[in-house]
Amino acid sequence: MNQPVVRLHSLRSVQLGVPDVTACSDFYSEVWGLSVVEKDTDDTWLRGSGPDHHVLQLSRSERNALGRISFAVRTPAEVDEAARRLVAQGVPLLREPGPLDDAGAGYGLVLVDPEGRRIELSCDVHSVTPRSRDLPVPIGVTHVVLNTVDIDRAVAFYTQVLGMRVSDWSEHQMAFLRCNTDHHSIAFNQAAWTSVNHVAYEMVSMDHFMRGIGSLKHHGITPLWGPGRHGPGNNTFSYFADPAGLVCEYTSDVAQVVEDQWLCRVWRRVPELSDLWGTAGPPSTDVRTHMAGVEDLGALADEVVAS
Incomplete structure (x- = not known):
């Protein structure tokens, strides 16, 4: 049996594709309790009260879809080693290891699971100052x-x-x-x-x-x-x-x-x-x-x- 390619540290964020980014962004920021950290024409990045730069990315899409799921790993060396092992096991990579051009920056790769889900392994992503935990908002x-x-x-x-x-x-x-x-x-x-x-x-x-x-x-x-x-x-x-x-x-x-x-x-x-x-x-x-x-x-x- 093959050894796992990496040790995942935590679930970092989720990207969701939606037809109306503005309506969903307003819901998650004004009602759900997240806060917008960055936005452009087709994407909005939202944070919780914790230190992660963003926990949700909303991206324009013709229909509801999963963009990607991002897991945190500890070092660039772990990302590079994961890539080597993924290739050896025949797991397709959508993004080779390297600097990420996402709003949170960092270093990572994107693999594809057997059902087509995009899974990001990343480290050194920007962090933000944690917010007060007095308010009833998500971490x-x-x-x-x-x-x-x-x-x-x-x-x-x-x-x-x-x-x-x-x-x-x-x-x-x-x-x-x-x-x-x-x-x-x-x-x-x-x-x-x-x-x-x-x-x-x-x-x-x-x-x-x-x-x-x-x-x-x-x-x-x-x-x-x-x-x-x-x-x-x-x-x-x-x-x-x-x-x-x-x-x-x-x-x-x-x-x-x-x-x-x-x-x-x-x-x-x-x-x-x-x-x-x-x-x-x-x-x-x-x-x-x-x-x-x-x-x-x-x-x-x-x-x-x-x-």
Whole structure:
């Protein structure tokens, strides 16, 4: 078995393609609690209260799509070594190692996973001064759930190639993968097509989580599902839809994993385990439709067009 190409430090940011960047930017900056750090005609970069230069990039697109998921690694040497190992394993690179021309700068590469997702490995990205944690605003992105047509292949790639570890399963429907002590940074959901299921934003505490929900209510926005507390991960949840229809989540209190002590388990998919509090009930048809998204071939779409 091949050794993982790199040791991921954390989930840094997510890029989403949306048809109306202005509407989504206004939502995330004026309602959701993020702040614009840079913008141009087709892109907006937004930060949370933490030190990351940006945690969300919104880019103009004909339809909703995943641009890329960015993971932090520690040094340029790790990026270079990852590239060498990726090439040796036949994993395609969209961007060779080098200085990044993104708003946050840094040094990195972009690879393509088996379903066409663009994954960035980067280091030396600009940081910003952390904001006060008194306000009920997100620290940053804590996890992304991805719909997959082959959950076993997806899990194999992210564990064997990118070195992530499986924390838990929800039957054979969902897999929760970690790259640090957080229970999951990526989760895969078996689905009919490849797409973004939702993006989750970490709140400082349960109090901030509830105050954030209250702030959204003040803006006339109610949850698609929640508030509640999941079984896998033990995190609080409340899901909303942004102007593009993409699902965004407030969450807090995610389980912390102690390596060599954590026991991976298979959870049953029943309402009392999807919401331990019993406050949210099972997900509705509406929230499931939003989470299904639209089929997104990612980088593979370019090959389809070219052929």
